Amino acid sequence: MTGPVRDPGLQPERTRLAWRRTTLACTVVAVLGVRQALVGGATGAGALAVAASLLAWLGFLAVAHRRVTGMGTARPAPLPPRLALAAVACTVALAVFAAATLF
Amino acid sequence: MSDFTRGLRLWFAPERIREEGDTPDYRFSLANERTFLAWIRTALALIGGGFAVDQFLPGLAWGIRAGLALGLLAAGVLCALRAVGHWVRCERAMRRGEDLPASRFPALLSLVVALVAVAMVVVVVFGWEGR
Numbered sequence: 001m002t003g004p005v006r007d008p009g010l011q012p013e014r015t016r017l018a019w020r021r022t023t024l025a026c027t028v029v030a031v032l033g034v035r036q037a038l039v040g041g042a043t044g045a046g047a048l049a050v051a052a053s054l055l056a057w058l059g060f061l062a063v064a065h066r067r068v069t070g071m072g073t074a075r076p077a078p079l080p081p082r083l084a085l086a087a088v089a090c091t092v093a094l095a096v097f098a099a100a101t102l103f
Numbered sequence: 104m105s106d107f108t109r110g111l112r113l114w115f116a117p118e119r120i121r122e123e124g125d126t127p128d129y130r131f132s133l134a135n136e137r138t139f140l141a142w143i144r145t146a147l148a149l150i151g152g153g154f155a156v157d158q159f160l161p162g163l164a165w166g167i168r169a170g171l172a173l174g175l176l177a178a179g180v181l182c183a184l185r186a187v188g189h190w191v192r193c194e195r196a197m198r199r200g201e202d203l204p205a206s207r208f209p210a211l212l213s214l215v216v217a218l219v220a221v222a223m224v225v226v227v228v229f230g231w232e233g234r
């Protein structure tokens with residue numbers, strides 16, 4: 001048997017797919033956030049909320065991309081704490097914008 | 104108390120975790136990461152539920168709608184913050200070779216979700232929607 005070393009349990013692939021699923025969930029929430037801001041009418045606060053939601057979504061996308069590209073080896077390094085904190089910050093930001101557009 | 108301050112220090116300087124113990128088997132770290140991501144998805148689902156209550160139930164009285172949405176959003180924020188805290192604690196326990204930390208959070212979250220569901224049933228049964 002030759003070829004590149006791989007994990008017999010496909011752990012890196014499973015983790016990569018978990019990141020993909022999470023990015024997808026984040027996209028749905030971001031779309032809901034943009035819709036919420038647009039339904040309220042074209043106000044300055046609405047534009048600000050759209051920009052903030054998109055920014056949080058882009059941040060999550062960047063984190064996921066960095067992690068997924070680092071997953072290419074057979075034995076990836078553990079998740080850097082900074083990336084975990086950044087992903088959580090983007091999630092919390094989406095919730096805060098949602099609460100702000102409620103009123 | 105010292106455990107609390109140490110936890111707080113890990114929050115603000117998470118790179119310190121590398122100073123402790125040995126790097127565990129990469130498979131354990133990846134499994135911990137997937138658990139973290141599953142909690143983040145749960146948080147995102149709660150936040151999306153908060154958005155959905157506000158956007159797709161326009162007939163609900165404003166107070167009930169805002170209360171439900173805020174409750175779901177707060178649960179989502181708590182869930183996300185707790186996800187990263189639990190991930191750090193699990194990672195540290197694995198590096199030190201200790202038992203994984205136990206947590207009451209899943210029970211708490213299921214109670215909150217059950218309460219929101221019961222509130223929805225009450226709202227529908229007593230016909231408070233549509234006014």
